[in-house]
Amino acid sequence: MQNNATEKPNVLRVADATMQFGGVVALNNLNMDVNRGEIVGLIGPNGAGKTTAFNVITGVYPPTNGAIYLNGEMIVSNYPQGKMKELYAGENKGKYSKAKVLTPDKITKMKVARTFQNIRLFKELTVYENVLIAQHVKLKSNWLAATLKINHKEEKAMRDETMRLLSILDLADVKDAVASSLPYGKQRHIEIARALATEPKMLLLDEPAAGMNPQESDELMHFVGRIRDDFDLSILMIEHHMQVVMGICERIYVLDYGKLIAQGTPKEIQKDPKVIEAYLGVDD
């Protein structure tokens, strides 16, 4: 394994993940590692399969073939089954023989949180409620205890934690605003705050700087770095703003047509001829 050189323990490992929809191979044999405390970028031209990779990691789709490890433990694994047996066009067929599929909520419980490319806040609820709802995943009492307020201590702890989070992330002043009424950049911050409320160890950000002006994306860059340190996170982010990616990511993976075409530090990536070809095209 190429990453044994680093001393940091591995948090997330995607092994030979292939995602095939019918005849389309959206993700082909992706191998990827995120180590503790790292900020890793995932880039690639439009339609390269970046969001598909996110969806596979967070359980929205089970991979057609391959496995996902969290802290060294296999959490998801699958192999081509049913009609996929014949249709399967990816690599490593037959390497995996165990089918273990988890739904997104289970994966979130394992401390992997995400944001979405097109903001998916609970639009008509307030910022406070948005963050409070995300703490539901930690709730231990059952519905009857919660209804009859037997768990009022837990409820209070949740509310206090929400306020603490909001004030750390400088969102306390908008806490009673309806989420959809806020400007775009603020909504992105709230989405990250909401993801943090689930107490993740691994955070996946899908284009956090999309639609932001240079100044806003600069702020976001600092913000991401700050939450990494404050919350002891490992971060995997998809991003198109090269300025952000090159500025903050320690390592970068480049996808094109579902395949990994390059990986390395930002400097290595900038010089990689394959990456330049994928982004700019090349003379015939």
Place this chain on the structure above:
Amino acid sequence: MPMDFQYKLLSKKTKMILTILLVLGCVALTYMLDQGMIGTSYTVRIVRISVIYALIGVSMNLVNGFTGVFSLGQAGFMAIGAYSVGVFTIPFESRANVFYLVPMSEKIVNVELSFATSLIMGGLLAAAFAALIGAPVLRLKSDYLAIATLGFSEIVRALIANNQLWPITNGSLGLKSIPGYETLFTPVLISAAGIAFMVLLIKSSYGRAFKAIREDEIAAEAMGINLFKHKEMSFVISAFFAGIGGGLLAVHLTAIDTNQFKIMVTYELLLIIVLGGLGSVTGTVISAFLISFGKELLRWFDVPHYIGTWAIPIFRPGLRMVIFSLLLMMVVLFWRKGLMGRKEFSWDGIYNFFRKWPWRWRKLVRGEYKIENRDKRKIKREGRAVDKAGRAAGREVRREEKLKQKEVDSDAE
């Protein structure tokens, strides 16, 4: 220059006192109605049906308005509750009379349960059915789910009227001689307790999870909320209270048959929750009373009226429902969010609503509304003009492109 309107909050103490006064007022009103001090037995009947519909309405709102699951199975759950109360509370001496065609099954003919026991049993039975059908049905989305639950409620109705269940349910003959209410307090208190329970549930963390599912299923799931578990929870709790409501209804009517639990009942409830506001408990309660009383008030249209000796031809049975439907259409067209939208009753809201009147009045007197509306109209008109110009420009561009394309094509030829 008048000061701008500022939203003011009442102190906690004031609100507490007001709430206690409201509760005492309700209790006093119920007592007076019960003792016949105000109103007639007819009013009492309408109040009874209102509180029962309020309970069932809130239970339906829990699923439809708060969880965002479009379920139409409420009549089925009501039927289950109504029949379990009906079957087990008919007094021994009347049983032979009720089951005159097919005698009551020997296993239950000697079982008579108290009202409370049979009511809870009805609720639990309805909840059990909900849990059972929830497993396959709740995996469906929107319209499909509505159709499946609608189908379920019809199946329940057909099952109850079925030949094999005749010794238990008396089939299509229905049940009668169910002992009625002794006091108005019974339905009022049970319904209030049920609604209070659901309000607490909605305010708890689980209730917030329901709302999250309503807002965005994908995001809710990504926040660690198990979609199926929470939908099933809300569905089953809703069915429990619908069963309780059905039981209350059976005692209110004292005679039930399967025709009383047709789809029309579900529609009526749907009407109540839409008029009150999907996602508002207070809205549902208010509109349950409004619709129950409204339907009775509109009875004036059902009886013939005369000018001299000439009977006006349109006043005949059925006109009431025509007017009712028209009113509803107006509500849906012009007041889409219902009475309350997703808001709940709050003393602060009421207080500020009335405090705001001087400002509104001043605006009205000074004609500021007129100016505002004129400006709005102007903006709209300008917007339309811009749109029109834009469309015209678009047409022009497309036409030019077409011409160019034609030229290119003819050159190629």
